[in-house]
Amino acid sequence: MQPATPYTTWPPTTATSAGGYTSLESQLSDSSKSAENDGMTSSTSQVTRLVSENAVIAFGRRGCCMCHVVKQLLLGLGVNPTIFFVDEEDEGAIIDELSKIAGVLEGDGNGKVQFPAVFVGGKLFGGLERVVATHITGELVPMLREARALWL
């Protein structure tokens, strides 16, 4: 049985730390979270920065249980994943932004990034299915190490 993980929001950090996880609110009103933010930047331009600054970051809808699965799996591996919860109104814009980063063609309905979306080392890694598949084959951990998400 795992102890319940408290849903506290920590000031976002880029360094990996033992235990806990960092979660960012897409609404930037809270100044305690502005370590990375200038406070006035929009959430979409933030996205690009987050992807490049975090070894592992997952984007998902609030209250999405799939996102929770990704988080738990990565935590279990010793990774400290940053989770970015996307608000419904920002969803479209953020998906477009992520698709651009991922190099996915815009306007292509099938190619667009879907939630939960995991980025490793600044590049789009995939969804839950890919995370599980690569973990089973044993490819995931080496990839995470390469992206400096794991230190062992």
Place this chain on the structure above:
Amino acid sequence: MHSTTTQYVASRRMGLYEPMHPIGMWGDFKGNGCPNASASTILQVETNLDNQSEDTSHGTLGTPSKYDQEASKPVDKVLRRLAQNREAARKSRLRKKAYVQQLENSRLRLVQLEQELDRARQQGLYAAGGLDISQLTCSGALNSGSAAFEVEYGRWVEEQNRQVNELRNALHSHMSEEELRLLVDGGINHYFDLFRMKETAAKADVFYLMSGMWKTCVERLFLWIGGFRPSDLLKILSQHIQPLSDEQVLNVYHLTHACQQAEDALSQGMDKLHQFLAESVCRAQLREVNYPQMEAAIENLEALERFVKQADHLRQATLQQMSGILTIRQSARGLLAMGEYFERLRTLSSLWTKRNSEPA
């Protein structure tokens, strides 16, 4: 000068009383008598017309021309007959429509019954193999998608049993590796077939799939997100694939570990889903259940389909990885072990059911 209100028309000459069809009414009959081209019947608009002279009242007949005085008599009959025909035709069309509707419903019902019969027949074949009797009565297959899946699954189990027998014979007969490889690949693909079937069934009715009512009762005991636990699978396999090389031991260990982690993550996701669902149902005001308030809850329910898909994907990935680690012969032994294990669960189910249904 025509109005289209319905009025009762009395024909003093004919002594008829009938409802006026909205064809035309004479408002003005003062001898001007605009010719009424359409069917005109004998009109009497107001009772004070009674005081009119015969001639004038004839003038109200709608056709001013004198020669129609005689013709108006049969015309009147004709018009009445035509009206009655129209009415009869309309009623007949309505009856026909109702009849066709009834036929359609009966047809659908017939298809449903045929499917049920098919299913019951299939299940009758496995009386010894162990399909739960309770499945015959309340499988919970509420829609045709689930019913179709049950039928398909019945066939799948049949094929599974056949393959297991084939594997058993093959291993005892010391078949060549190439031939054995065919059987192994077939066996693994058979499981993949099941996962595909389940994906379709999940779209039709995810709750039916997750209820496990399509499985036997003992199998249902071990249910995890609509199927068997991947970690259970590995436990079964590991007992029958000895001896393993050192490298294999390491690989199997890593696979077991990774599989357990993924399984735990999915379990926790499901717990979270329960939590979210409970919360959103609590928040919704149930006095008037409306869609917007239940939307959050509905989204959670829709997530179930994805969970089943991910769980099946984990099962498939685990099987695939295992088959990559093992030799052909080891894989064959593993598949046989798995097949026999599930077969025994089904047999146990049927034994239990028989035991329960027997008089004390």
